[in-house]
Amino acid sequence: MGITSQQLARIQERLEGRAARRRAVRPETPVAAAHRILLGIDPSLRGTGYGVVRLAGSEPAAVAHGTILCPAAWAQSRCLARIAEVVREIIARHRPTVCVVEGLFHAQNIKTALIMGQARGAALAMAAQAGLPIYELAPRRVKQAVVGHGAAGKDAVARMIQRQLRLTEVPASDAADALAVALAFIQSQGRHQLTRLKEI
Amino acid sequence: MGITSQQLARIQERLEGRAARRRAVRPETPVAAAHRILLGIDPSLRGTGYGVVRLAGSEPAAVAHGTILCPAAWAQSRCLARIAEVVREIIARHRPTVCVVEGLFHAQNIKTALIMGQARGAALAMAAQAGLPIYELAPRRVKQAVVGHGAAGKDAVARMIQRQLRLTEVPASDAADALAVALAFIQSQGRHQLTRLKEI
Numbered sequence: 445m446g447i448t449s450q451q452l453a454r455i456q457e458r459l460e461g462r463a464a465r466r467r468a469v470r471p472e473t474p475v476a477a478a479h480r481i482l483l484g485i486d487p488s489l490r491g492t493g494y495g496v497v498r499l500a501g502s503e504p505a506a507v508a509h510g511t512i513l514c515p516a517a518w519a520q521s522r523c524l525a526r527i528a529e530v531v532r533e534i535i536a537r538h539r540p541t542v543c544v545v546e547g548l549f550h551a552q553n554i555k556t557a558l559i560m561g562q563a564r565g566a567a568l569a570m571a572a573q574a575g576l577p578i579y580e581l582a583p584r585r586v587k588q589a590v591v592g593h594g595a596a597g598k599d600a601v602a603r604m605i606q607r608q609l610r611l612t613e614v615p616a617s618d619a620a621d622a623l624a625v626a627l628a629f630i631q632s633q634g635r636h637q638l639t640r641l642k643e644i
Numbered sequence: 645m646g647i648t649s650q651q652l653a654r655i656q657e658r659l660e661g662r663a664a665r666r667r668a669v670r671p672e673t674p675v676a677a678a679h680r681i682l683l684g685i686d687p688s689l690r691g692t693g694y695g696v697v698r699l700a701g702s703e704p705a706a707v708a709h710g711t712i713l714c715p716a717a718w719a720q721s722r723c724l725a726r727i728a729e730v731v732r733e734i735i736a737r738h739r740p741t742v743c744v745v746e747g748l749f750h751a752q753n754i755k756t757a758l759i760m761g762q763a764r765g766a767a768l769a770m771a772a773q774a775g776l777p778i779y780e781l782a783p784r785r786v787k788q789a790v791v792g793h794g795a796a797g798k799d800a801v802a803r804m805i806q807r808q809l810r811l812t813e814v815p816a817s818d819a820a821d822a823l824a825v826a827l828a829f830i831q832s833q834g835r836h837q838l839t840r841l842k843e844i
Contacts, residue, residue, distance in 0.1 A: 520844045524765055525772035528728075554757045561761020565724055566769035568762065572725035644720045 481507070483540035483571065484626030485531070486618050487564040489523050490514050493618030494531070496538045497609070497626040504630055506609040507538055509619040520559070524566040531570040543571035544629040546621070547580030547642060568644075580642045581628050586621075589628035681707070683740035683771065684826030685731070686818050687764040689723050690714050693818025694731070696738045697809075697826040704830055706809040707738055709819040720759070724766040731770040743771035744829040746821070747780030747842060768844075780842045781828050786821075789828035 479499075486493035495509040512530045514523035534540075545568065551557035571578055584594035591604050602620035606613070608627060615623065679699075686693035695709040712730045714723035734740075745768065751757035771778055784794035791804050802820035806813070808827060815823065 519778075521768055521772035521778040524769040528769040528773060551754050551758065554751050554754060557754045557757035558751065558761040558764070561758040562765030562768065564758070565762030565765025565767075567765075568721055569724040569728040569766035569769065572721035573728060578719075578721040 479540075479542040481538060481540040482626040482629060483534065483538070483543045483576070484622040484624070484629070485543060485545050485567050485571070486621040486625065487527070487545065487560065487567045488618070489520060489527075489559050489563045490516065491618045492527050492530075492563060492567060493616070493620070493622035494534055495615075495619055495623030495626055496534065496540055497623060497630065499630060504609065504627060506611060506623060508534065509615055509623050511616050511618045520562070524562060527563055527566040528570050531567045532574070535571065535574045535576070540576060542629070543568070543576040543578045544625045545578065545580055546583050546586060546625055547644075578644050579629060580644050581625055581632070586625050586628040589631045590624045679740075679742040681738060681740040682826040682829060683734065683738070683743045683776070684822040684824070684829070685743060685745050685767050685771070686821040686825065687727070687745065687760065687767045688818070689720065689727075689759050689763045690716065691818045692727050692730075692763060692767060693816070693820070693822035694734055695815075695819055695823030695826055696734065696740055697823060697830065699830060704809065704827060706811060706823060708734065709815055709823050711816050711818045720762070724762060727763055727766040728770050731767045732774070735771065735774045735776070740776060742829070743768070743776040743778045744825045745778065745780055746783050746786060746825055747844075778844050779829060780844050781825055781832070786825050786828040789831045790824045 482497045482499075484493075484495045484497065490513070492512040493509075494512065496507040497504050498507045499505075512527055514526055518526075545564070551560055568578055587596040587601060588594045590596075590608070591600050596604075598617045598620070601624050602614050602617050605611070605615055605620045605623050605627070609623060614620075682697045682699075684693075684695045684697065690713070692712040693709075694712065696707040697704050698707045699705075712727055714726055718726075745764070751760055768778055787796040787801060788794045790796075790808070791800050796804075798817045798820070801824050802814050802817050805811070805815055805820045805823050805827070809823060814820075
């Protein structure tokens, strides 16, 4: 039994209609638009950066930012406890509804990857326990969003963050990176379907 | 000015006395002997093993052991939250005074190291927050202590743990590894000065 060109056209029409409806059901800004207070984290054992960004209308503003400093004299375990403690406090105080971190990062070797992973685990466990969904953005994408090109240096990111968030001072680079990842997440609004956000 | 053999003997006596006093002041079991309830952890994202061992006299007994199972369908962040939650509960219930983990472990590549590191960070942050000192033992040393040679397989470790702790069943391998690291820590008593334990 063959299919006439009329039947084929009708099938095509129907499939296209379905795709259109699917697009309508999944609006372009479902993830980031729902979140008005965002927590960006840039985890590392000795200097985890954090930044809380609030969206008032479409204007982002920095609510809090800083670095969780753990001196070299501290045992690793003490740093992990401190990171967890501060992240929990920040969440309790500012009530963000989403947490964003840089994904796939530049660990030089297995030992550094383990240590960075531990810092990240201590921070993210607290965010997850508080019920926040956690998203990863690739470092290149964060720089692209904030500075305009993916190979921007740390200084360029910090200066651009200062400008975009109208901060009185250039933020420390760990804090700037944390604010940058939150801003990049906000800017991913409307482009969500093109560049899928990765929930971890 | 020469030294008579009498003077030399007296000096030697004095030096030996000092060494003896030093031995007396630093008893052979300073670290592990202080701890009667030990928490061993074998962290991994999908199946973190834990084991609580109590020392009654010189006899170790398993108080609790198990695996924190996180199904493959769970997001990483959900696993981290679960690991942190269960470790905190175990500490609250059994009140261990020290936490022991395997050190330097076999991550195949940077990606696995990051993921294992995150699981480890979630678990150790909770132990550190509870005020427990955390010690690392090399995997070879754990096997050496429990089975008698450093290249023992997982099954051999689990069966030896069952025998040593008089368990009714062979423990699951994650739980067995966690119990093994706690037992190895106990056995390091008396050899502490020769083989320094690494506090992290």
